[in-house]
Amino acid sequence: MKHRGLLVAGLVLLGAALLAGAFLTAFQRREVLEPTPPRGAALTNPFFALEQVLRDVGEPAASLTTLDQGQVPLRPGDTLLVGADAGRIDTETAARLLAWVRQGGHLLLAPDAGARAPVFAALGLLDPRPDTFACSRLGAGKTAASLCGLRFRLKPAAVHAVDAAIGDAGEGYLFARTAVGRGHVSLLASFAPLERLQLRQVEAQRFAWRLLAPNRGQGQIYLIHALDGQPFLQLLATRGWPVLLALAVLLASWMAMRSARFGPLLPAPAPHRRALLEHVQAAGEFLYRRDGGRSLHQLACQAVLTRLRRRDPAAVRLQGDALYRRLAERGGLDAAQVSQAFQSPANAQAFRASLLTLARLRSRP
Numbered sequence: 001m002k003h004r005g006l007l008v009a010g011l012v013l014l015g016a017a018l019l020a021g022a023f024l025t026a027f028q029r030r031e032v033l034e035p036t037p038p039r040g041a042a043l044t045n046p047f048f049a050l051e052q053v054l055r056d057v058g059e060p061a062a063s064l065t066t067l068d069q070g071q072v073p074l075r076p077g078d079t080l081l082v083g084a085d086a087g088r089i090d091t092e093t094a095a096r097l098l099a100w101v102r103q104g105g106h107l108l109l110a111p112d113a114g115a116r117a118p119v120f121a122a123l124g125l126l127d128p129r130p131d132t133f134a135c136s137r138l139g140a141g142k143t144a145a146s147l148c149g150l151r152f153r154l155k156p157a158a159v160h161a162v163d164a165a166i167g168d169a170g171e172g173y174l175f176a177r178t179a180v181g182r183g184h185v186s187l188l189a190s191f192a193p194l195e196r197l198q199l200r201q202v203e204a205q206r207f208a209w210r211l212l213a214p215n216r217g218q219g220q221i222y223l224i225h226a227l228d229g230q231p232f233l234q235l236l237a238t239r240g241w242p243v244l245l246a247l248a249v250l251l252a253s254w255m256a257m258r259s260a261r262f263g264p265l266l267p268a269p270a271p272h273r274r275a276l277l278e279h280v281q282a283a284g285e286f287l288y289r290r291d292g293g294r295s296l297h298q299l300a301c302q303a304v305l306t307r308l309r310r311r312d313p314a315a316v317r318l319q320g321d322a323l324y325r326r327l328a329e330r331g332g333l334d335a336a337q338v339s340q341a342f343q344s345p346a347n348a349q350a351f352r353a354s355l356l357t358l359a360r361l362r363s364r365p
Contacts, residue, residue, distance in 0.1 A: 038196075046195035047083060047223040050208060053199065054221060059212075061221040067093050076104030076182070077219035079212055083191045084227040086120070087113030094119040102181030106215040111152045111187050123185060127153035131172040138193060139203030147174050147207075149189025154178065164210075177214070184214045293351040294344055300358045301342055307362055331361045 042048045045063050054061035064071060067082075067089065074080060080097070082089070086109050089097070097119060101107050109119065115126035131151035138145040151172030154162070158178050159169045167173035177186040193204045194211075212221065236244070287296050308315050308327065315326050321335070324342065328335040341357035 045225045046191075047081070047225050049196055049199045050194050051223055053205075059216065059221055060219075061223060063223045063225055065224070065226040067097075067224065067227065069096070072222055072224075074100040074105055074222075075219060076100075077215050079106040079108070079215045079219065079221045080224065081108040081191070081194075081222065082224045082227075083110070083195075084224055085113060086110060087117040088227045089117070089119040091118040091122075094122040098122045098180075101183040101185060104182040104215075106184045106186070106212075108186040108188065108191075108211070110149075110189065110191055112150065112189075123180065125154055125158040125178060125180075125185060125187070127155050129153055134167075134172075134174060134189075136166050136174050138207045145193050145198060145201045145204040145207065147188070147190060147193055149174060149192075151189065152176075152187060154187075175211075186211060186214075288351075293348070297345055297351065297354060300355055300362075304358050304361050327361055333357065333360065 037043075041063070045051075047063055051061045051063050065084075066072065072080070074097075078100075080100075097105075097107060101123075111120060111126055113120065115121065115128040120126050131153060133149065134151050135146050135148040138147055147166060151167060151174060153172050154169065154176060161178040161180075162176050163179065163184075164175075164177040165173055166175040173187070174189040175187070177184055188211075192198060193201075194208050198204050199208065209216075284296065287293070304327070308330075312326070312330070315323065318326055321339070324339045325335045327333075328338045331338070337357055338361065341354045341361075343354070345351035345354050
């Protein structure tokens with residue numbers, strides 16, 4: 001019995017060893033790189049790869065979204081690459097950048113904002129004449145990259161200070177580096193060769209290395225891939241006032257519609273008679289809308305005549321003008337006014353005037 005248990009255990013171990021050997025023979029351990037979609041900084045920052053490469057080679061680089069002096073304390077020997085819309089740089093910042101370049105800074109810009117933008121107006125390098133779209137190959141063979149964009153022209157004084165360029169003064173430039181004071185300004189038609197997967201190409205890497213040459217190894221490299229806009233409240237106050245005005249009008253209209261009245265136009269009736277007066281008023285409005293007030297007028301006329309016959313039996317036989325004169329004498333009114341009051345009213349104004357006269361006649365003793 002004991003030998004049988006040992007035999008079973010040996011068979012189990014042998015089977016496990018055979019399975020392990022077959023697994024190790026059929027499969028091989030190997031490291032595989034799986035490309036994944038970019039996310040985080042790699043998705044929003046086109047210079048993320050350039051920043052990592054510069055750090056790997058020992059160059060201090062930082063990607064930012066602002067030119068605030070507290071976060072970008074520019075010093076002589078630093079390099080500033082503005083890959084965002086240079087037209088958003090304000091006049092004060094443009095003056096600060098010009099002073100820094102003259103002290104030994106290296107500024108890289110794309111002139112697609114035009115010569116009238118504050119930063120280009122401060123530098124005074126661009127010729128405002130428009131130019132055409134063009135491309136230039138960076139290198140040759142399979143590793144070649146391309147620099148494409150709108151050509152730009154430089155003013156004659158800047159052309160004489162150019163020390164590296166792609167293009168010429170006659171046809172325009174796709175890239176030009178010119179000296180300004182003790183520093184340099186590099187203008188590129190596009191920063192595409194330095195962005196994202198473009199840096200996989202060897203010629204793009206060489207171009208980026210030569211592009212950063214003036215101050216490379218001397219100071220900090222700032223890569224500005226976006227520029228923050230105005231604060232929300234400031235933007236709302238400067239550009240959103242029409243919307244604020246419309247919302248204020250709508251809010252005031254809604255409040256006027258939903259708010260309670262400050263008080264009726266006429267004094268409120270006594271609480272114990274209010275329901276009766278409201279009923280009488282509603283009945284009168286109904287009768288007036290039905291036939292223009294003619295039935296109410298006839299009722300008022302009959303009430304006056306009934307009262308007259310009860311108070312003055314001798315007036316029973318009177319009719320027409322004689323009756324109107326008798327009523328005018330008793331009421332102290334003009335006979336023509338009394339006659340007009342007994343005529344069918346033509347409009348609301350005549351209706352009110354007739355009822356006022358009839359009410360005065362009915363109130364006389």
